[in-house]
Amino acid sequence: MTEAGPPQSVSLTIDGTPVTVPAGTLVVEAAKTVDTDVPVYCYHPKLGPAGLCRICLVEIERLPKLQIACNTPVAEGMVVHTHGQKVEDGRRAVMEFLLLNHPLDCPICDKGGECDLQDFSMAYGQGASRLADAKASKPKALDLGPTIVLDDERCIVCQRCTRFDDIITRERSLVVKDRGQRDVIATASGEPYRSNFSGNVTELCPVGALTSKTYRFKSRPWDNHRTATTCTQCSVGCQLFVDERYGTIARTMSVPSDDAISDGWLCDRGRYNIGFYADARRITAPLLRRGEQYVQIGWDDAVEAWAAGLRDALGAAGPQAVGVLGGGRLLNEEIVLLVALMQELGVTNLDWRAGRQRQATPGRYAGTYAELEAAQLILAVGRPPSQTAPVLDLRIRKAVSQRGARYVTYGGHAAGSFVGVTPLRSADDVENVLSGVERVAVVWDGIDLELGARLASAIDGWVARGVSVTTYLSGEANNARGAEALGMVPRSGGLPFTGMLDAAQNGRLRSLSIFGANPVLHHPLGGASVANALERIPFLVVSELFLTETAQRAHLILPARTGFEKAGHVINLAGDVLPVHQAHAAPPGTLADGDMLVALAAELAAEVPGPEDVLARATAALPAATHGFGDAAYSEGVTASKSDGMAAGKPGGGGLRIAVGSDIFAGGGTIWFDETLAELRPDPAATLSPATAARLDVHIGDRLDLLSSSGDDSLQGLVVRIDAGAPDDVVAVIDGLPEAPANSFADGDNVVLGARRAADALEPALVLP
Amino acid sequence: MQSFGGAVMALYRGFATTLQFAFQKKPTVQYPSVRKQHAPRFHGLHELRRYADGKERCIGCELCAIACPANAITVIGAENAPDDRRSPGERFAGRYEIDELRCIFCGLCEEACPTDAIVLTPRFEMADYRRGSFIYSKDRLLVPPDAGVGAPPDERPGGIPADLGWVTEQKSTVDIARGYDATYNGAKLKDEHKGLTLQ
């Protein structure tokens, strides 16, 4: 052969069938093309080969011994037999070793019914063990962390879990401790296993060694009714399976084939935040305010009252006196209906921006997740995607660790991505890292419009230089992009939400309807002033799951349905229109927002589009966005946040500035009302650098209050944490915690230390030696 | 068309048969005043057994539920609290219900059970006035802790395999060797029925 270079594809024979696959393919993958089953435990397409379990033995002609299919690349002219006496014998011997110390646990094991060890035991195992001695006894039902239980007797040391923690999340906390019969899965540090992606190891584990606490003993795989849907917890839009049993959601599972969006992973917020729908505090009947109390009313009366309130406001002061807030948590169909109904009524005061996020459309450089993964430089601006779009962050980690991309941040304060991050402090730094880079991906949190505008013009510059740029907006509400694309923005002459709040203060807003939004907890104007404005509205309607801070101010509360209880579509941050399917029956008395709107339209005798029309509009492909992303005109009338983040400015009077960050388990809604996840909710913490802590003389576990420089706002009872990576003179707090709502603080604001209590007076256990 | 003679013969045979039956001995058993001994492996009302130390045998594994052809069993597992152990392992049946109206008394649940927890007793008197009362949950299925120690449920001709010896000692209300009359509820039921003797 005189070919130049290695052949691009090789031909081989598997079980008598000739196949041609790209060079370098593993035999186990090549075997998938001929419809034969090679059993695997340790191999996983996303984790690569490890060659640990040996179950994948196959016979390759002209090789004297059986070979493992998962770690043998194909070669030209190879003849592979995946079945046959020799292979079966080999696998039987492997099974015997794997089962030597495996307990007879299947009846009490959560994996039973979907366990590879069970399946292959049936295929290759022998009925009785030849082991004369007692089986090794190892820890069972061990708490590995807040989400995972380990049964070490069942572990077959395939190391999928540790490799996931190493290769995929890069967190590297799980290890195999000790060797041989005494090996045990543990964290290297001995601390509990905490990760925002911990749930994935329970799916990867081919046996029942790692199981989820939330699913423990709840169901059996064959009991579950599985629905494929889209996760509605954040704007990434991961596909997921919801397993329902007896009207309860037993668990959620990732969709392994979902390479385009989730890459087959889920974060723990999406996976475990499923208990809220059944919380006893859920509202299950419309509530009407009577003086200081709420009375339960029927839906007919509720819709009548709602229509009457709207009619009064419209009649007395025209459409300018009516406003609507929400959409970021609605389905596309519901947004279409809402917008159409408001148009019919002439209402122009529409907005979805109930929190800090100002923009959701990534503009003309919008990109796909695959493009993000292929970028050479990833620039995160503002809050880190690890907290706002967790599974997107896994892709960043993948790009960095497997594709050699560089990850830099600008603004924001704690990247927390477990891959090498370079925080940039000035625009010049950004320009410097750009030199020689061809593909750039920019992820922005959409909060600081002024910063966004600067970023947008910088991007225009880069593109002009021939750099290919893709932009992403990872925000707060899961369907923010859908809301913006489908028209939940102020219409000509209409007021944005901040303007509506102004109008409310002045008594010009007569009626406001809020759908699935909690501005009192999230809006940057601060809880007190938002609440104050809302209380001045003569007729406030809130559609909610729970009695949130905002709902408590409403005159009429409408019990809504969760994303598990209705069907429709959402648009994720990459612009994909994704289906949401109903996974379980909604509690009686609740109504999907769309149904409420249809009832309202009927009551008001207003024309709204029919179901087909709504569906067509809700699923229409997004037009290529020509604006957005820092484009100030696009978000006309929106007050910018107060500062440019951590990059600008110097410490003020007290020498202490605040950094407000997000956490995937923060929020006042689904997570706050999900008791099964109480352990995962972040404490209201104040994180300081060691030097700052020493300067202020505070210690880990102390409780302190923070006051804004004006003294108007305060955060009380924050637990002190010390983080060596934190910048000096900055106190980092978490946004969106109902115990300490930080929404009136903006990044970079000066703050003053208030009262403090020493740790030992409170919780001695928290003081580290 | 049948011939006339044939028709007459058919009639004759029909009338002869009925007349003959009128004089035969009637097989009716005058239950409840007369009770028959059940076959040793009669399948009746279920029972959830305990170990001799009082722990529940059932581990809530749901294997009976999936084995049941009538979909009569509902099991929802739960985890043993360290200070309140119901069963020997980590898991026990938090909820265990059998809809006896659905049950066809096939005994497959008994076969499926890895711990011999669910067994079918010879009890069959379950009549009631409400459908709901046929859903037996743990309060009625679980043998009382003070029940005697009975013989193993599985008296197969070949005996019990040696390595299942631990099965032999267990709390049960049924003594297979002595049959129905020795049962816990059976004895009670019999007393209740004494007043009903009519003939």
Add this chain to the structure above:
Amino acid sequence: MIPWWAIALIKAAVILFVVVTTFAYSMLFERKIMAWMQLRPGPNRVGPWGMMQPAADAAKMMFKEDLTPETADPLIYRLAPFISLVCAMGTFAIIPFSESSAGIWGMGNVNAGILVIFALTSIGVYGISLAGWSSGSKFPLLGSVRSTAQMISYELALTMSVIGVLILAGTTSLVGIVHAQRGLWYIAPQLVGFIIFIIASVAETNRAPFDLVEAESELVGGFHTEYSGLRFGLFFIAEYLNMITVACIATLLFLGGWNPLFGLSIVPGIVWFIVKAGLFIFMYIWLRTTLPRLRYDRLMNFGWKFLLPVATLNLMVTAAVVAVTAG
């Protein structure tokens, strides 16, 4: 002297008592016989051998709720059972049970006895038809339609078969007919007539295998679907009384009435009568346990295309023979 009306009242009371008791025990008799033929012991819970079962049934009937459907015609609906019962009972005023009953009791010796009986039974059909119609519900209506058609069809054959006897006896008085059988019972010369009479009378009394009027498997309960409690009981009584009536008529017309068998005149005539009628009732029950219900079209075919022609033929032959021998 006791005034005649008092005597009449006493007679009526005695007859009523006897008739009702007979009904009650013939019902028990039927249930027992059927049970035996079906290898069951039959009712045996109430009283020795279940002897008090009729009393228990009666008590049950009386205490059950009397329902009237909303769609029913209230007056006719309530009246219908009485029409049935009165007609069924009325016949007993004319049936002579023995020589002495005809003589001493001065009861039942009506010149045109047999005609009166047919008249009464024909009116009895109204009870059933009206019950079905007035219930205002579809199954009873179907039952009553069937009953009307069935009665008309079989009444013809029944009457034809009886006329043969009348020609032989030369009288329509029941006592006269019995007297005419002192020598030879009419079952012998009129065997064909007798068989036709049995078949037609079973159909006339709506009993199996001709119980299409109340076919449970097709019509729920037929004409009495909507009836409950005592009103249902009245239909029930009427049905049994009709059966007894027919048994009595058959005895009188074909089995020699109270004429003794083998010249055993020491045994009182009334006993002979009861034995013969009893046998006839037994035959009824036997039929019911043995034969399955007919299909409706077959019933009609049989009635019109077979039974009626044969009865007519029988009548003509009898008439011819009598004409020839008398001449």
